[in-house]
Amino acid sequence: MxxxxxxxxxxxxxxxxxxxxxxxxxxxxxxxxxxxxxxxxxxxxxxxxxxxxxxxxxxxxxxxxxxxxGSLRLLGTVQAGFPSPAEEELADIMSLDELLIRRPEATFMLTVQGDSMIAAGIIPGDMVLVEKGGTPKIGDIVVAQVDDEWTLKYYMKDREGVRLDPANPQYKPIRPKRSLVIGGIIKAVIRNKVKLPDELNVARGALKFKRLVRDVSKSPLGK
Amino acid sequence: MxxxxxxxxxxxxxxxxxxxxxxxxxxxxxxxxxxxxxxxxxxxxxxxxxxxxxxxxxxxxxxxxxxxxGSLRLLGTVQAGFPSPAEEELADIMSLDELLIRRPEATFMLTVQGDSMIAAGIIPGDMVLVEKGGTPKIGDIVVAQVDDEWTLKYYMKDREGVRLDPANPQYKPIRPKRSLVIGGIIKAVIRNKVKLPDELNVARGALKFKRLVRDVSKSPLGK
DNA sequence: CTTGTATCTGAACAAACGTTCAGTTATCGT
DNA sequence: ACGATAACTGAACGTTTGTTCAGATACAAG
The missing domain is CATH 1.10.10 (Arc Repressor Mutant, subunit A)
Structure with a gap:
């Protein structure tokens, strides 16, 4: 009316x-x-x-x-695809910060340089959200300082004690001798520049990657 | 004073x-x-x-x-590790939204279900930020609709025209016959639950992964 | 065309806001 | 111990805020 x-x-x-x-x-x-x-x-x-x-x-x-x-409209899965423009309005709108960060005062972002966690899907250039102060569970990825060297590793335990495993057989698992500092626990991984990696595009890279992963089964991780 | x-x-x-x-x-x-x-x-x-x-x-x-x-303190690289508490104050503080989203009115978040992009480091359960409306460049990962089916693929071109490549040799590259709708371009990948994947922990999984990646070199991607 | 009703106009109002200024207080550096 | 000075108190002020109310308006439905 x-x-x-x-x-x-x-x-x-x-x-x-x-x-x-x-x-x-x-x-x-x-x-x-x-x-x-x-x-x-x-x-x-x-x-x-x-x-x-x-x-x-x-x-x-x-x-x-x-x-x-909020700057993000949350939809369903890729398979579901995009809704019609009319339905788009109904999508929940969120902020990435609220979605990913629970303790902002303890959360930091670091850039990954090495390829030691490549088999875990963490590529050089990726950014990781690190939360300080918690107690890592087995299987968590942690930022750890062993003998004045900071690295990204899986946090593992066995009969001998704490073991830090890489996700790349080119590197060896580390057993802390004297000092072990857990800087924080990885809560999220963020890739900003999503591109076709060169390694998959040239034969040389493909062979290198193939060799790398074949060795995974021989490493302690592939046990 | x-x-x-x-x-x-x-x-x-x-x-x-x-x-x-x-x-x-x-x-x-x-x-x-x-x-x-x-x-x-x-x-x-x-x-x-x-x-x-x-x-x-x-x-x-x-x-x-x-x-x-902002809820994120930006530090350097993993190798650089954590600064002393005094230096922490100097870190740039940002919001993830500002960092990752350029066109909020055109950006959506979808959850990845299949493993068709696994060799690109996109795991089932990952979330992708999709920006609608742009023109994809070769090598971009796009959300595309081919024959009423929505998928995540590399956007490629060759003499025959547009080709959509998976990052998993178990799936075949797609050539759009009649309809091709580019829903949007992947601008970022976000992994919220960072855990030791089962595939790396059991031999069966390791073998499966090994076989998967060996085939990459035979696929069109490994050319 | 008519009618009901949500939408909007215009003016008046009290409450809350942030600013200002003269003066007091506490502490760091010497 | 002392002096310089930033940090603070307390009160007064003009402005802007959001609210309120009676009445005008325009549109969709019948």
Whole structure:
């Protein structure tokens, strides 16, 4: 019966504004942003946005939720593919930080240089999220310092004690003699530049990779 | 000569407040938060935080920067290890969203189910960030729909035209007959649960993996 | 075409905001 | 021990905020 509010448009405008300014506009700014003449119209729009979960009210002020500011729309699986544009709106919106980082004050990001964890799917150039302070479980990948050398290894235990295993037979498992410092536990792996690796594209690389993995079964890992 | 302000403490308190409320406190709230009696003290503290890059002023109001709200401290390489606690403060703080997502309105996250890209380091359960709308370059990994089936493949071209290559010799390269829809280009790969894979732990798995990769050199990818 | 109703206008309002300034306090460096 | 000075107190101020209310408006449904 009555006319309808352009909620979708408002959300898009607020998103752009947030991106530019990292804040929500005040009522007076929303007047221009939404094209209203009255602040009461803004109040009505904000009420609707709050009902839809884009905002919360705190201390008489609008606060953006992750649904508004988050930059990631979560879909299903690759097999399911992309939904139709209409359905896209329904996807949950999240922030990668909330998704991956539980203890921000203890989480660091390091870049991987060596190929010692390559069989675990961690390639040189990958970034790893490291959480300090926890107790590693067997099979966790840890950043560890053994004799003044920092490395990435599987955290393992057997009859003889703690053992640090690489995921590459070119390197040997390490048994800490004197000092072992667990810097942190790998909580996530992030690859930013996704490209066809050269190793798979040239025969020389393919042979090298093939040899590398064949040796895995002889290593302590392949036990 | 004069006394010194507890800037580090203030930052920590603001971070905790932001985490809880997704906003900055008002001056009156900072009174209690920082333990001041006068709003002018708050103003001084905020000025200092602005100089240090934790805040900006917009419309007479403090706006948190990524340095304050970001949840990730960027360090160097794994070999470099962890800096001393004093140096940790100097690390750049970022948000994963800003780091990985350039066009938030066009970026989606999908979960990988199959193992068709396993040789590219993309394991079942991994999440991929897909950006819609771009033109894929050769070697890009794309989400493509071929004959009503969505898959993850390398985007390749040769004399015969477009070819979609898996990174697993168990699957065959695909040549689109009638329909080819490029859903988007993979911009990042994210692994959330980092664990020792079973395949590396049991001999059967190791053999299977070994065989898999040996075949890579015979596949079109290994040319 | 008519009618109901959500949407919007316009103005008035109290509350809260951040700023300012003169003066006090505490502590670091000498 | 002392002096210089940044850190802080306390109160007053103008501005902007979001809210409220009565009334006008435009559109979808019947």
């Amino acid at each position: 009555p006319r309808v509010m352009d909620v979708r448009g408002h959300v898009a405008k607020l998103r752009r504004f947030w991106r530019r300014e990292r804040r929500l506009p005040a009522y007076s700014e929303m007047l221009g942003l939404f094209g209203y003449q009255s602040k009461n119209a803004v109040a009505g729009a904000l009420q609707k946005l709050e009902d839809l979960g884009f905002l919360e009210r705190k201390r008489g002020r609008a606060v953006a939720t992750a649904k508004l500011t | 004069p006394r010194v302000m507890d800037v580090r403490g203030h930052v920590a308190k603001l971070r905790r407040f932001w985490r809880r409320e997704r906003r900055l406190p008002a001056y009156s709230e900072m009174l209690g938060l920082f333990g001041y009696q006068s709003k002018n003290a708050v103003a001084g503290a905020l000025q200092k935080l602005e100089d240090l890059g934790f805040l900006e002023r917009k419309r007479g109001r403090a706006v948190a920067t990524a340095k304050l709200t």
